[in-house]
Every structure is written in C-alpha cells, then in structure tokens.
Amino acid sequence: MHYIPVEPPPFFRRGPSPLARLAFFGLISIALLFVDTRYHYLEGVRQVAATVLYPLQRAAQLPGDVLGWVGGYFTSLRSLADENTTLKQQSVEQAAAAQAFAATQEENGRLRALLEARKRSTTAAKTVEVLYTGRDPFVQKLFVDRGMDADIQPGEAVIDGDGVVGQVTRVYPYMAEVTLVTDKDHAVPVQVQRSGVRSVLYGSGAGRPPELRFMAPSADIQVGDVLVTSGLDGTYPPGLAVARIATLERDTGQIFARITCTPLAGVDRSEHLLVIGRTAAAMPRPEEPTVQDPAKKMGKGKRRGGANP
Amino acid sequence: MMVLPSIGQLSTAGPDEILRPVKPWFIVATLFAALAGNLLPLTGVSLALRPDFIALVLLYWCIQEPRYVGVGVAWTVGLMMDVGDATLFGQHALAYAFLAYAAEYFRRRVLRFPLWQQAAQVAVLLGLCAGLVLLVRVVGGAPLPRWTYAVPPLVGALLWPAVTMLLQWPQRPQHSPVEL
Numbered sequence: 001m002h003y004i005p006v007e008p009p010p011f012f013r014r015g016p017s018p019l020a021r022l023a024f025f026g027l028i029s030i031a032l033l034f035v036d037t038r039y040h041y042l043e044g045v046r047q048v049a050a051t052v053l054y055p056l057q058r059a060a061q062l063p064g065d066v067l068g069w070v071g072g073y074f075t076s077l078r079s080l081a082d083e084n085t086t087l088k089q090q091s092v093e094q095a096a097a098a099q100a101f102a103a104t105q106e107e108n109g110r111l112r113a114l115l116e117a118r119k120r121s122t123t124a125a126k127t128v129e130v131l132y133t134g135r136d137p138f139v140q141k142l143f144v145d146r147g148m149d150a151d152i153q154p155g156e157a158v159i160d161g162d163g164v165v166g167q168v169t170r171v172y173p174y175m176a177e178v179t180l181v182t183d184k185d186h187a188v189p190v191q192v193q194r195s196g197v198r199s200v201l202y203g204s205g206a207g208r209p210p211e212l213r214f215m216a217p218s219a220d221i222q223v224g225d226v227l228v229t230s231g232l233d234g235t236y237p238p239g240l241a242v243a244r245i246a247t248l249e250r251d252t253g254q255i256f257a258r259i260t261c262t263p264l265a266g267v268d269r270s271e272h273l274l275v276i277g278r279t280a281a282a283m284p285r286p287e288e289p290t291v292q293d294p295a296k297k298m299g300k301g302k303r304r305g306g307a308n309p
Numbered sequence: 310m311m312v313l314p315s316i317g318q319l320s321t322a323g324p325d326e327i328l329r330p331v332k333p334w335f336i337v338a339t340l341f342a343a344l345a346g347n348l349l350p351l352t353g354v355s356l357a358l359r360p361d362f363i364a365l366v367l368l369y370w371c372i373q374e375p376r377y378v379g380v381g382v383a384w385t386v387g388l389m390m391d392v393g394d395a396t397l398f399g400q401h402a403l404a405y406a407f408l409a410y411a412a413e414y415f416r417r418r419v420l421r422f423p424l425w426q427q428a429a430q431v432a433v434l435l436g437l438c439a440g441l442v443l444l445v446r447v448v449g450g451a452p453l454p455r456w457t458y459a460v461p462p463l464v465g466a467l468l469w470p471a472v473t474m475l476l477q478w479p480q481r482p483q484h485s486p487v488e489l
Contacts, residue, residue, distance in 0.1 A: 014376070021380040022410040029384070029406065032399030037449055042398050049392040053348075056341065057393065060348040132350030135359070136396045137458055138451040143395075170395065177395050184452050205452040268353075 043170075050172040057175075061131065126150050126275045128158075131175060133268065140183035140206055141169075144273060147176045155235055157276045163241035163264035164188065164229060165273055176275075180267050181242065182210055190242050191230040195220040198230050201242060201261060209246055209260040217250040217257045227261060237276060241265075328480040331374055339366050339476060340386055348393050357457045360465035363390055364438050367405055368431060369476050371412035372419055383409035397449065404441040408434060424470040432466030 016024075036042050126146060134141035146152055148171055156168045158178050166186070170177040179186055184205035190212075191198050197220050203210045215221065225245045231238025243261035250257050346362035363386055370378035387402030394401070411434050412419075419430050439462050447453065 018380055018410050018413040022406055025380055025384040025406040026403060029387075029399035029403035032402070033397055033445065033449075036398040046392055046398070049389065053344075053389060053393050056345050057348050060345040061350055064350055132348070133356070134395060135347070135351075135356065136394050137454040138446045139396075141395060207455050208452075 046170075047172060050175075054172075054174055057131065124277050126152065126277075128152075128176070128273050128275055130271050130273065134177075137206060140166075140180040140186075140203065140267075142166075142178050142180065144176050144178060144275075145174070146275070147172045147174050149174055150275075152176050152275055153278065156278060157229075157236045157240070159240055159274050159276060160265045160270035160272070162266060162270075163243070164236065165265045165267055165270065167235065168275060178273075181263055181265075182206070182208075182267055188236060188242055189230045189232045190227040191238075192221055193226045193228050193241075194222070195225075197221060198232070199227075201227060209262060210243060211261065212245075212259040213256065215257050215259055217252065217254070219257065221245060221248060221257070221259065223248050226264070235278070326482055328477065329482060331377070331480055333377060335479060336370055336374065336377055339370075340382075343367075344386070344389060344393070347390060357460060358464055360461045360468055361435065361438070363387075363401075364405065364408055364435055365431075365465045365468060365472055366476070368408060368412050368434060369472055371409045372416040373477075375413055375416060378409070379413065380406050380409045397445070400442055400445050403445065404438045407441055408438040411437060424473060427473070428466045428469040431469045432463055435462035435465045438462070 015021075032042070128144035128146045128150070131143040131145050134143070144158075152168055152171050154168055154171055158165045158168060164181055166178045166180040166183070168176050169179040180203070181188055181201065182203045182205070184203055186203040188201045189198070190201045197215075199212045199215055199219075201210050202213055212221075212227075223245050227242045227244070229236040229238055229240045229242055241264045243263045245259060246262045247260045248257065249259075340363070343362040343366040347359075349359070351359055367378065367383050367386065371383065383405040384402045387400075387405035388398070390401040390405075391398050415430065415434070419427050422430070436459075439458065443454070443458065
C-alpha cells in the first residue's frame with residue numbers, strides 16, 4: 001500500500017523564499033552598517049578579510065605593472081637624455097637654495113640652543129608607493145603598499161614632493177589606507193606662510209576645492225598665499241606646504257569670508273609618497289581653572305579624567 | 310575531454326539549444342575574476358567609466374543559475390567588496406543582496422528578450438543597485454557625488470551582451486559535423 005507523501009519531493013525544495021532571504025541578509029547588512037558607523041567594532045574582521053583579499057589585489061595590479069614595464073623598456077633614449085638635461089639644470093638651480101638652507105638650519109640650531117628650545121625631532125620617514133586610489137566615489141582615499149610590515153601607524157602624515165597629501169587612517173598587514181586632504185571634512189591645521197594667520201583647512205569632497213572656513217573678512221589673506229601646516233595638532237609636523245589660496249570672496253553681508261584653495265601636492269597624481277612619523281607627543285593640556293561650585297566641579301573632573309588620562 | 314566551442318559560436322543560445330550544466334568552479338572563478346576587476350588600480354576617466362563587474366557577473370548568474378547563486382552568495386561577495394573598497398561594512402552587501410533578489414524576481418521576464426533589450430532591463434537593475442549604495446551613503450552623511458556616478462551602470466548595461474556571450478561560452482552545446 002502506498003501513501004501519498006505529505007512533503008514535496010526533494011527536487012522542489014529550494015529553501016526559504018528569496019524575499020525571506022533578502023529580509024534576513026538585509027537586516028544583517030543594516031545592523032553591520034550601524035555597528036560600523038557608530039562603534040567601530042569590526043576593525044579586526046576587516047584586518048582578516050583584507051589579508052585574504054591581498055593576493056587578489058596584487059593580481060589585479062599585475063596587468064598595469066606589466067604594461068608599465070613594457071612601456072618603460074621602450075622609452076626612447078632621446079626622451080631620457082632630455083630628462084637628464086632638465087634634471088641637471090634643476091639640480092644646479094637648487095644647489096644654491098640647498099646651500100642657503102644648510103646655513104640657515106645651522107643658524108637656526110644655534111638660535112634654538114640659545115633659547116633652550118626643544119629641538120624639533122627629525123622623525124623617520126618611509127617611502128611608499130600608491131597601490132590604487134579608492135574607488136568609492138563618496139570618499140577621497142588611496143592605498144599604499146606598506147602597512148604594519150613597515151611600522152606605519154594610523155595618524156601619520158603623508159606627503160609627496162610638493163606638499164601634504166593626507167593622513168594614514170587605517171593600517172593593514174601589508175598596506176595602509178590614506179585619507180586625502182580633499183576628503184569631506186578632513187581638517188588640517190594651517191598657517192598662512194606670508195602673514196602667519198592660523199586657520200583650519202577643510203576638505204569638501206570629490207571635485208570640490210578645500211576651503212578655509214570661519215575666517216573673518218578682514219583676515220590678512222590674499223589670493224596666491226601658500227598655506228603650510230601649523231603643527232598645532234601634533235599630527236602634521238609644522239612647515240609642510242599644503243595648499244594655495246585660489247579664490248577669495250569678502251562679502252560684507254556675510255560673517256565669514258569664502259576662501260577656496262588648491263592643494264599643492266599631486267593629491268590624485270603622485271605615485272611615490274613619504275609617510276612621516278609622528279613628532280614628539282603633543283603638549284599636555286593646561287589645567288583648567290578650578291570651579292567653586294562643587295556639583296559642577298565633580299561633573300567636569302569626571303569628564304576630563306575620561307578624555308585626558 | 311572538454312573542447313571549447315569555436316569563436317564562431319560566440320553568441321547566446323537559441324531557443325532550439327539546450328545549455329550544458331554549469332560547473333560550480335566556473336561560477337566561483339568568474340566571481341573572483343570580477344572581484345579582481347573591481348580592484349583594478351584605475352584612475353581618472355577609466356575609473357569613472359569602470360562598471361561594477363561584480364554586480365554584472367552576479368546578475369548574470371542570478372538570472373541564469375538561480376539554484377547556485379542567490380541572495381546569500383551575493384551578500385557574501387558584497388562583504389568582500391566592502392573590505393576591498395574600505396567602505397562601510399554592509400553597504401555593498403545590502404546592494405548586491407537586493408540586486409540578487411530583483412534578478413530572481415525578474416529573471417523569467419528578462420530571459421524572454423533578445424540581448425540588447427535585456428541590456429535595457431539590466432541598466433535599470435544596476436541603476437537600482439547603485440541607487441541603494443547612494444541612499445546608504447547619503448543617509449550616513451556623505452556628500453552627493455557628481456553626475457558621473459550614473460555612468461558605470463550604463464557602461465555595465467552596454468557590456469551585458471558581451472558578458473552573456475563570454476560566460477555562456479563553456480556551456481554551449483557542440484555540434485558534430487555529422488549532425489550539421
């Protein structure tokens with residue numbers, strides 16, 4: 001005697017419906033997005049996955065490398081000779097400046113010794129090569145070919161021959177992620193080289209020039225002024241060129257002037273970069289004046305203890 | 310012995326042809342190739358034009374082989390893409406999971422059309438996928454990208470016929486000269 005089976009034969013079994021699966025994985029994704037944005041718990045997972053992906057990334061690098069190698073092999077002798085001549089000229093032009101610089105540095109050292117100032121520590125710099133620029137159109141990032149293996153730390157400044165490119169924000173075993181100065185809301189404390197006016201340069205995202213916000217219309221700034229890092233944050237060493245003032249609108253109806261800048265470094269062009277280690281630790285914050293009100297004092301003390309161990 | 314069909318057969322299967330079963334390793338290999346394609350070190354114009362290869366290949370497999378590739382696989386590949394791109398965890402995963410669901414929903418309709426009409430529908434699906442990523446990022450506080458953000462889905466749709474022909478190539482039946 002045969003019974004009609006209650007369940008359909010295994011041929012028709014296909015698990016939960018696509019909608020149920022979408023709901024399940026969609027909820028996990030949203031939870032992950034939330035956890036990643038708010039709490040940054042997933043850095044460890046990211047490290048492991050990045051290491052797994054590393055060979056694939058190098059493989060993707062290969063065609064470009066081969067093309068570059070072949071192209072380099074067939075570069076004509078003529079263009080090399082031309083380049084050689086130009087470089088020689090440049091070196092002669094720069095020799096004078098270099099000599100003057102040596103003299104100035106010596107003089108500066110003597111003056112500092114006289115003032116018993118802390119000597120500016122010269123930090124180790126690591127040369128790195130750009131692996132690829134970030135493909136996410138919402139952020140301005142690039143990836144370089146050194147990471148934990150070269151002892152690169154998050155927060156270190158990254159420069160090229162012309163100026164500041166950005167800051168190391170994430171370090172993987174064999175690569176590091178650099179956030180560019182043009183990234184939205186990336187801030188660099190700067191100083192106008194000519195007048196010494198201090199400000200903060202904010203990136204504005206892809207395709208938009210970085211700007212100086214909250215500058216009074218009367219501030220001593222001109223179009224063409226060069227901005228250098230002020231070193232006030234303890235992240236960027238002082239004196240690195242960052243950007244040049246491009247446009248300047250002093251509208252008397254507005255509280256602040258509207259100032260946009262062009263980065264000096266080849267932020268999206270340079271292939272070889274220099275990672276500069278942190279300078280000496282930032283100066284400790286000065287003690288806040290004691291407050292009379294005991295209730296207020298307790299609250300303040302607690303918060304300060306958390307922020308400044 | 311596996312003999313690949315000749316280049317002359319490089320088009321889609323007609324209504325009178327039955328495709329040979331797909332090999333799972335081939336699906337995995339194409340997904341990894343697409344991942345490598347998304348990780349290509351491009352800059353400038355080529356970066357702005359670069360289609361989302363993973364979305365394209367996932368869409369193909371979701372439409373052709375829904376028993377192998379579905380929402381779960383798409384989600385996992387999306388997570389790997391999130392790491393490779395250093396974007397928010399779950400952003401691509403969410404978008405690709407949705408793409409896989411949409412492909413599952415529309416697959417019978419899409420397959421009825423000739424390739425270039427399929428491409429038009431693929432453009433809409435890829436556009437939805439990119440739109441979902443945009444939504445997640447803008448809610449997260451990112452600035453609106455430039456108009457070039459709309460280019461990659463269109464490039465992806467233009468590549469659809471080529472992708473279909475290429476991925477279907479190993480499955481095409483071979484005709485022996487006697488049969489013909």
